[in-house]
Amino acid sequence: MQWLTYVALYFVIWWTVLFVVLPFGVRGQHEDGVVADGTEPGAPVNPFTLQKMIATSVLAVVVMLLVLWGLSNEWLQAYWS
Known part of the structure; x- marks a missing residue:
């Protein structure tokens, strides 16, 4: 694969992981009891x-490294062929 393919793959993985990480540790204003007007x-x-x-x-x-490992693994390549 070309390097641009790896960049695109990382970009997609990054956004997917971001949506997984976003909800962690979030506290709403209503939970703290202080809601700003508007x-x-x-x-x-x-x-x-x-x-x-x-x-x-x-x-x-980490996910990208796992994907690259999977793409280069002969056992997985034989499974998908």
Whole structure:
């Protein structure tokens, strides 16, 4: 495969993992009892966006390595052929 294929695959894996990581540790305004005027009560108080992006990147690398291992594994290639 070409390097652009690997970049595209990582991009898809990264976004998929992001949607898995996003809900962890989120507390809504209504749970803390402080709802800012004009906002949705379920809006997160502190979404920890930077930490989630870092965690997503690390997990996406792990998943990408597993995918690359699977693609290069002869046993798996024989199974799919």
